[in-house]
Amino acid sequence: MDYKFRDNLIEKFFLLNGIVVIFILLGIFLILLSNSLPAISSVGVSEFLTSARWNPTAYSGDNQYGILAKIVSTLMVTFGSMLIAVPLGVAAAAYLSEVASSSVRSILKPALEILASIPSVVIGFLAIVVFGPLIAETFNLPHGLNAVNGSIALAIMSLPTIISLSEDAMSSVPTEYRKASLGLGANRWQTLTRVTIPSSLSGIFAAVMLGMGRAIGETMAVLMATGNAPRMPGSFFDSVQTMTATIAIELGEVPYYTEHYHALFVIGLVLFIMTFMVNLASDIILHRYRRGE
Amino acid sequence: MQNWKQRLGFWTLRTSALLVLAVLIFLLGDIILKGGGVIDLEFLSSPPRQGMTAGGIFPAIAGTLYLSLITALVAVPLGVMGGIYLSEYASQGKLTRLIRMSIRNLAGVPSIVFGMFGVAIFVNYFGFGLSLLSAGLTLGIMTLPVTITASEEALKSVPDSYRQGALALGATRWQMIRTCILPPAVPGMLTGSILGLARAAGETAPILFTGAAFLHPHLPDSPFSQFMALPYHLYILATQHHDISRVRPIAYGTALVLIILVLILNIGAIILREKLSRRYRR
Numbered sequence: 001m002d003y004k005f006r007d008n009l010i011e012k013f014f015l016l017n018g019i020v021v022i023f024i025l026l027g028i029f030l031i032l033l034s035n036s037l038p039a040i041s042s043v044g045v046s047e048f049l050t051s052a053r054w055n056p057t058a059y060s061g062d063n064q065y066g067i068l069a070k071i072v073s074t075l076m077v078t079f080g081s082m083l084i085a086v087p088l089g090v091a092a093a094a095y096l097s098e099v100a101s102s103s104v105r106s107i108l109k110p111a112l113e114i115l116a117s118i119p120s121v122v123i124g125f126l127a128i129v130v131f132g133p134l135i136a137e138t139f140n141l142p143h144g145l146n147a148v149n150g151s152i153a154l155a156i157m158s159l160p161t162i163i164s165l166s167e168d169a170m171s172s173v174p175t176e177y178r179k180a181s182l183g184l185g186a187n188r189w190q191t192l193t194r195v196t197i198p199s200s201l202s203g204i205f206a207a208v209m210l211g212m213g214r215a216i217g218e219t220m221a222v223l224m225a226t227g228n229a230p231r232m233p234g235s236f237f238d239s240v241q242t243m244t245a246t247i248a249i250e251l252g253e254v255p256y257y258t259e260h261y262h263a264l265f266v267i268g269l270v271l272f273i274m275t276f277m278v279n280l281a282s283d284i285i286l287h288r289y290r291r292g293e
Numbered sequence: 294m295q296n297w298k299q300r301l302g303f304w305t306l307r308t309s310a311l312l313v314l315a316v317l318i319f320l321l322g323d324i325i326l327k328g329g330g331v332i333d334l335e336f337l338s339s340p341p342r343q344g345m346t347a348g349g350i351f352p353a354i355a356g357t358l359y360l361s362l363i364t365a366l367v368a369v370p371l372g373v374m375g376g377i378y379l380s381e382y383a384s385q386g387k388l389t390r391l392i393r394m395s396i397r398n399l400a401g402v403p404s405i406v407f408g409m410f411g412v413a414i415f416v417n418y419f420g421f422g423l424s425l426l427s428a429g430l431t432l433g434i435m436t437l438p439v440t441i442t443a444s445e446e447a448l449k450s451v452p453d454s455y456r457q458g459a460l461a462l463g464a465t466r467w468q469m470i471r472t473c474i475l476p477p478a479v480p481g482m483l484t485g486s487i488l489g490l491a492r493a494a495g496e497t498a499p500i501l502f503t504g505a506a507f508l509h510p511h512l513p514d515s516p517f518s519q520f521m522a523l524p525y526h527l528y529i530l531a532t533q534h535h536d537i538s539r540v541r542p543i544a545y546g547t548a549l550v551l552i553i554l555v556l557i558l559n560i561g562a563i564i565l566r567e568k569l570s571r572r573y574r575r
Contacts, residue, residue, distance in 0.1 A: 217403025
């Protein structure tokens with residue numbers, strides 16, 4: 001067999017391996033869609049998206065599949081987690097990138113890697129045994145499994161992403177910018193707040209979006225921390241059940257190919273679309289920003 | 294005035310960074326203090342007894358190791374081959390951009406969605422049922438973006454002069470990759486793959502409905518058998534057990550074993566990386 005022919009064949013083989021990823025992503029979307037369709041056609045899009053009543057196993061047989069309360073719960077804990085993680089994460093990133101000495105950095109960076117490697121089920125466990133009682137005591141509640149707890153758990157989970165990507169964005173600001181600012185008589189704090197952070201804002205924004213995408217899709221930590229009350233949340237001290245938690249609890253119990261099974265895939269589809277949008281947005285920002293350099 | 298502002302500003306930044314560090318120390322400290330006393334040889338080597346209120350977690354440890362093996366068998370070869378394509382063959386075009394975009398988006402897909410994919414495809418469509426195989430394939434696909442990216446980066450870090458030298462001696466492209474590019478890239482690929490596997494080993498959501506079992510005291514005897522896994526076992530002990538307070542020490546012990554396992558993999562990968570980057574410099 002001649003070499004050229006064989007080399008071409010090998011190249012085609014590797015191309016196939018590259019394309020596999022596209023097929024997997026597309027496959028995930030199509031499987032969510034095709035498994036959702038039976039429920040969408042029998043329940044209707046409007047009930048799914050506008051009703052807050054989720055009762056897939058009603059005694060009367062009049063099952064209800066509104067997922068609005070779950071979407072709201074997901075957005076609520078995500079918003080709460082970002083309220084904690086964004087200021088804390090960006091500040092820590094600024095410290096790492098602009099202030100910390102290299103010896104401090106050599107302690108903090110591995111610490112972040114360790115924090116990132118802690119499995120979400122462990123964070124969820126700690127939410128039950130440590131944060132829960134703490135929250136209950138502080139706010140005088142019967143128990144601490146609520147949206148606040150979920151937000152804290154999610155904040156811890158998204159901090160490593162936000163910190164390390166924001167730090168990358170700040171350190172990639174050209175040194176000339178800083179030197180020019182310092183040369184004009186600004187001090188280091190002014191340089192940081194008026195030059196470095198503004199010029200890395202798109203990168204920081206992309207980091208926050210990625211952290212947010214992670215928070216929306218996180219399952220075990222919220223499942224264990226939030227108390228799982230499947231109704232419309234009234235405040236951050238209510239127990240909530242997010243989209244991911246609903247799937248995690250019910251998909252293991254439900255008989256395959258029932259309306260309930262397909263309804264859970266509708267939640268999965270909505271979840272997939274939400275995270276896809278957030279990730280795509282961050283991807284676009286990040287790449288425009290890289291090209292701009 | 295400006296100096297005072299700067300001092301306050303930097304103090305705030307430092308406090309934020311230290312707060313993150315404090316959270317980590319607090320979390321690890323709590324688990325080490327309360328889980329450390331539980332772990333002994335019997336805990337590591339015996340199955341749960343008396344409704345999980347006594348005995349150990351050996352089947353869960355073994356299950357996680359078996360599962361990681363299948364995950365690796367799926368994610369590493371596919372990841373290496375995908376990495377070879379992206380680093381050595383792909384041209385700057387629409388298709389390559391699409392592949393890269395898919396990899397990044399796949400990395401952002403929630404783990405529970407991978408679990409649903411696993412149920413629909415492996416458990417039901419292929420008929421593998423609730424099994425080690427279904428769960429391992431699901432985790433393998435989830436880990437694929439990590440192994441591809443790691444492999445590509447490892448290959449890219451091999452100097453171009455290696456490629457030019459091989460081609461100038463008359464090697465074909467594949468001969469060049471096989472003999473000159475892959476060997477020096479293997480350690481880098483290994484490091485990235487281990488980090489991906491460590492993440493997969495700690496995942497719960499993708500195995501919830503693809504094969505993890507509440508209690509399965511015997512070791513899985515085939516890829517089609519159900520299994521226990523450390524993260525799932527911790528979830529059960531923390532939320533689903535009827536006597537939560539009595540199993541709490543065992544839950545702490547399980548959490549500590551899981552963290553140690555994940556950290557060993559992570560630290561192993563980091564040491565490997567340091568060692569090899571030093572060898573390169575020489």
